[in-house]
Amino acid sequence: MDTLPTEQLASWIATGEVLVADGRGPKVVRCRDGLLLKILRPRRHIALARLFPAAGRFTRNAECLLRLGFPAPHVREAFWLDRPHGLSGCRYEPLAGQSLEELLAEHPERLAALIPALARFILQLHARHIYFRSLHPGNILLLESGGFGLIDLLDLHLKPLPLSAWHIRRNFRHLEQALQRRQLANFPLDALRSEYERLRRL
Ligand SMILES: Nc1ncnc2c1ncn2[C@@H]1O[C@H](COP(=O)(O)OP(=O)(O)OP(=O)(O)O)[C@@H](O)[C@H]1O
Numbered sequence: 001m002d003t004l005p006t007e008q009l010a011s012w013i014a015t016g017e018v019l020v021a022d023g024r025g026p027k028v029v030r031c032r033d034g035l036l037l038k039i040l041r042p043r044r045h046i047a048l049a050r051l052f053p054a055a056g057r058f059t060r061n062a063e064c065l066l067r068l069g070f071p072a073p074h075v076r077e078a079f080w081l082d083r084p085h086g087l088s089g090c091r092y093e094p095l096a097g098q099s100l101e102e103l104l105a106e107h108p109e110r111l112a113a114l115i116p117a118l119a120r121f122i123l124q125l126h127a128r129h130i131y132f133r134s135l136h137p138g139n140i141l142l143l144e145s146g147g148f149g150l151i152d153l154l155d156l157h158l159k160p161l162p163l164s165a166w167h168i169r170r171n172f173r174h175l176e177q178a179l180q181r182r183q184l185a186n187f188p189l190d191a192l193r194s195e196y197e198r199l200r201r202l
Pocket residue numbers: 019020027028036038073092093094095096097099138139151152
């Protein structure tokens with residue numbers, strides 16, 4: 001993986017639109033050419049991040065989803081931004097759609113109507129061995145083409161077997177905790193869980 005020239009990063013940030021930032025700077029930038037730039041800072045273990053860049057993991061996870069037939073961003077390039085600090089990045093084609101978090105804020109009744117389809121989607125992910133720890137409404141898009149797509153794919157794992165009951169419970173607990181953290185108390189989690197269970201028993 002090559003190192004991106006510093007000026008290129010500065011130019012993308014200066015000419016693009018910063019969509020998400022935190023205390024350490026921009027995290028997601030919409031570039032002038034329409035691609036999304038994601039800046040991946042190591043959360044812990046800098047030594048590991050130097051060896052296994054997060055941008056590489058993001059790219060592999062996106063490719064894995066696409067291979068299995070699930071919509072995901074097409075990553076066009078991945079690069080080091082600051083290798084000694086384990087900082088990497090990638091640029092990908094955005095998926096056309098709206099996050100379920102936005103939908104919940106703007107049209108909660110539309111989200112409620114989508115719960116059966118969302119339960120089916122999550123069941124399909126689990127059946128195809130996909131364990132996505134960051135499964136929450138900010139990382140699931142309702143696509144313009146219909147159906148759902150996943151973004152923010154760092155915490156995605158392809159398990160050797162379909163998800164066990166334990167992993168399924170744990171995955172729903174992640175979702176519950178994310179809803180609490182993001183203060184999304186009006187997300188219809190109980191309805192989603194019971195629809196998922198109903199489908200699983202069929
Ligand atoms: N592939 C994509 N297609 C469309 N929009 C995207 C895509 N990736 C990111 N976005 C937009 O950027 C926002 C944040 O992206 P992402 O979830 O990857 O970053 P994040 O750092 O986790 O931010 P957050 O903490 O808000 O989840 C998304 O909610 C969405 O609006």
